[in-house]
Amino acid sequence: MATTTTSLSDPSFPKFSSPNHQIKYRSVAAQPRTSIKFRPISPIRVSIDNPNDHVGDDHNKKRTQALELQLLFGNSLSLSSSSSSFSESNFRESQLHPRPLTASDLSSVAKPGSRIRVAYQGVSGAYSESAAQKAYPNCEAVPCEQFDVAFQAVEQWLVDRAVLPIENSLGGSIHRNYDLLLRHSLHIVGEVQFSVRHCLLANHGVHIEELTRVLSHPQALAQCENTLTKLGVVREAVDDTAGAAQFVAFHKLKDTGAVASAAAAKIYNLNILAQDIQDDSDNVTRFLMLARDPIIPGTDRPFKTSIVFSLEEGPGILFKALAVFAMRDINLTKIESRPQRKQPLRSLGDHSYGSLKYFDYLFYVDFQASMADPIAQNALRHLEEFATFLKVLGSYPMDVSLT
Numbered sequence: 001m002a003t004t005t006t007s008l009s010d011p012s013f014p015k016f017s018s019p020n021h022q023i024k025y026r027s028v029a030a031q032p033r034t035s036i037k038f039r040p041i042s043p044i045r046v047s048i049d050n051p052n053d054h055v056g057d058d059h060n061k062k063r064t065q066a067l068e069l070q071l072l073f074g075n076s077l078s079l080s081s082s083s084s085s086f087s088e089s090n091f092r093e094s095q096l097h098p099r100p101l102t103a104s105d106l107s108s109v110a111k112p113g114s115r116i117r118v119a120y121q122g123v124s125g126a127y128s129e130s131a132a133q134k135a136y137p138n139c140e141a142v143p144c145e146q147f148d149v150a151f152q153a154v155e156q157w158l159v160d161r162a163v164l165p166i167e168n169s170l171g172g173s174i175h176r177n178y179d180l181l182l183r184h185s186l187h188i189v190g191e192v193q194f195s196v197r198h199c200l201l202a203n204h205g206v207h208i209e210e211l212t213r214v215l216s217h218p219q220a221l222a223q224c225e226n227t228l229t230k231l232g233v234v235r236e237a238v239d240d241t242a243g244a245a246q247f248v249a250f251h252k253l254k255d256t257g258a259v260a261s262a263a264a265a266k267i268y269n270l271n272i273l274a275q276d277i278q279d280d281s282d283n284v285t286r287f288l289m290l291a292r293d294p295i296i297p298g299t300d301r302p303f304k305t306s307i308v309f310s311l312e313e314g315p316g317i318l319f320k321a322l323a324v325f326a327m328r329d330i331n332l333t334k335i336e337s338r339p340q341r342k343q344p345l346r347s348l349g350d351h352s353y354g355s356l357k358y359f360d361y362l363f364y365v366d367f368q369a370s371m372a373d374p375i376a377q378n379a380l381r382h383l384e385e386f387a388t389f390l391k392v393l394g395s396y397p398m399d400v401s402l403t
């Protein structure tokens with residue numbers, strides 16, 4: 001059955017309001033990738049330029065002002081990519097409460113008593129929110145509309161960390177986040193394995209036979225392929241599972257259900273028509289914990305290291321690359337290849353039978369060793385000898401809680 005994409009762009013639909021955090025996010029779908037927009041609750045308005053555009057004094061001043069205001073007013077911060085600077089009254093207000101930044105404000109470690117702020121993609125009730133809570137118990141989970149908004153929220157000091165999905169045991173890799181890992185400058189500081197148990201939700205009084213359409217995140221729809229095929233419903237992809245539940249509830253739909261968590265059913269007052277509808281009871285999503293600074297890797301417990309590299313084209317070159325790990329007995333836990341965005345095709349010049357073009361790939365590899373271990377350092381030194389590009393994305397403790 002075909003999967004279509006639904007835009008939840010009905011202006012009356014309360015997008016990304018977070019009752020817990022009093023932050024309202026405005027859709028950034030129509031904005032350039034590098035912009036981040038928040039609808040203000042308080043009259044405070046701050047403007048931050050795209051950090052990639054320029055990193056001059058002016059930018060740094062605005063960044064400091066934004067951080068200062070965030071420290072003064074917490075969640076009431078509003079960001080806009082427009083060029084207007086923050087208003088005079090806000091400026092006066094910040095002058096009334098001068099609060100010089102200290103070195104500890106700039107450190108990525110949460111102050112005692114303050115809750116660490118963790119960005120996740122989706123709205124309240126999303127699996128990503130639960131994963132953020134598992135990664136950072138008692139954190140303040142901050143909803144973001146898109147993955148790149150979560151990346152930017154960390155980069156711009158609006159939050160301390162982001163927790164984002166990278167792969168699922170049934171649906172496979174979340175390619176968008178592989179690409180974003182390279183386009184942004186965050187470090188992987190941990191991982192979380194989260195058991196995903198999907199429910200079929202509908203408004204109270206609606207029976208399963210009445211459903212003609214089911215909304216959810218594309219990964220969730222893929223993980224429930226068998227159940228949804230048996231039901232014979234049209235599947236529609238939306239930004240996140242909890243957003244689907246919110247939409248069904250807000251519009252009081254009678255013919256449409258949502259695949260989402262039991263937590264989402266409770267939050268949006270929906271009925272659970274069926275539980276554990278994923279194709280396999282072992283349905284696990286692996287999430288990455290991302291921060292502005294890397295952690296210092298240890299050897300006191302099992303560590304994993306994530307790298308990305310590219311290679312020259314040629315027979316056996318990938319075999320040779322992976323051999324640097326095999327010959328040192330280093331276990332690989334994941335390999336993913338993505339076409340290089342900047343140079344997706346490589347031309348191998350003229351041959352008698354014409355010019356050959358190959359896909360030019362980036363290889364993402366996770367291996368089971370810490371960068372504090374000389375064996376891992378030697379393996380990467382060896383790989384560096386012939387890789388055309390190599391970057392360590394992070395070396396972090398493995399989550400062994402589900403094993």
Ligand SMILES: O=C(O)C(=O)C[C@]1(C(=O)O)C=C[C@@H](O)C=C1
Binds near residue numbers: 128129174219239
């Ligand atoms: O939509 C959600 O609830 C999410 O947290 C996103 C997401 C994903 O991107 O894979 C997370 C876990 C599940 O695999 C399904 C969806």
